[in-house]
Amino acid sequence: MSAPKPVTAGIVVIGDEILSGRTRDINVQQIAEFLAPLGISLTEVRIISDHQPAIIEAVQALSARCDYVFTTGGLGPTHDDITADAIAAAFKRSIDVRDDAKAILEHWYANSDAAITPARMRMARIPEGAVLIDNPVTGAPGFQVENVFVLAGVPKIARGMLEDVADRLTRGAVTHSVSVRIDNAREGDMAAALGKLQSAHPTISIGSYPWFEDLGGGKLNRGVALVARGTDTSELAIVEMALERLGQSHRDA
């Protein structure tokens, strides 16, 4: 009997601000960390500009190849918020202000010091047939169309929306990871042993990540992080012991 597979997910970051370098994205890591314990593995991320054709292409591509897709950004009330219309276009659905979303906004703003402007009512534009996603921070909902979850870009709001959709996600086999940090080592010295270990444990994915710390005066502290990942915890424990032994023999060698 084969073990259940991890469920896969993709992320589409709709983000001129990320591409310009002005803002560093933190949603990718936040979503990856949220999905991991659910047994859902991130397999691809695309960061694209705020243009409808780019959004349509990326969402269609990842929707076809991943079990789930999460988009972030472009759900607000301003002219540059074009995600809802782009998602409707990607799935060939109509889009208009929807009564359920409008009611949420009306209720939200009735309890705030802000008024519902026509601009804010844009945030009630939801593609036909979409399922709403609760926004506990600022009211305006996200939504789900087929396997695509459309989240706000503000990390705090995106996080709240993830909590709301967790129960809609089919869970898979959780990928566990172990890591061994080796100071004062070079990965070239352990590459042969690592390669053999990987060949002996094909269901475990073993990665080697060198790191460097600038100590000043042209001096460099360097080491390696060895990371093993897999769904089979007993196999992973065997690999972890082997990595520890490798670390012992190379640490400060």
Add this chain to the structure above:
Amino acid sequence: MSAPKPVTAGIVVIGDEILSGRTRDINVQQIAEFLAPLGISLTEVRIISDHQPAIIEAVQALSARCDYVFTTGGLGPTHDDITADAIAAAFKRSIDVRDDAKAILEHWYANSDAAITPARMRMARIPEGAVLIDNPVTGAPGFQVENVFVLAGVPKIARGMLEDVADRLTRGAVTHSVSVRIDNAREGDMAAALGKLQSAHPTISIGSYPWFEDLGGGKLNRGVALVARGTDTSELAIVEMALERLGQSHRDA
């Protein structure tokens, strides 16, 4: 006469470690910030897993649609470093240990306390016809094939490699940006005015980015960052003044 256009670039982050959430990528922002003053604008980023078919697909797609592509990651001596072979496959070129790369490694290790192992010699595997990229940190070179620059994943090394290739890049019109921060404001209140301003200045890209600070006790400080970007500095100055006026009228309104 039309002004010169920005040159475009894409990034392919080859990164199981980023997708797992274990590591937060900083190369995207680093490369975007390096390219901006050269008049090269980042238009798409893909973060993909360490698998050859994924690398080939992403590199081919972005190489066809961007002026330049930068890849990060997968250039080291261990079994999980598969980028060089994947790039060769993407461009249907042969790959082998190349004398010029081998000479660089031999010279580098002759001046270090490490030996050239067969694993390290893998780092001299370079696709046929590729142009080498200097690595001032750890010796092993990156390389360029057509419009694709293959960089290491360690940010410090990637940075050094960017410096080496700067002179190979055609420069475009620099996209400048201005930003206005408005405390205690909501973007819904200024959306209509912003939309009009955007319509009046179609060559300038105006973005509105809400931000939230948790003050504790259920209290939220919120505001908006208005960002305008464009290549025409006089037009941009006009938009900046308009954004400042908008800020004045909504700040602490």
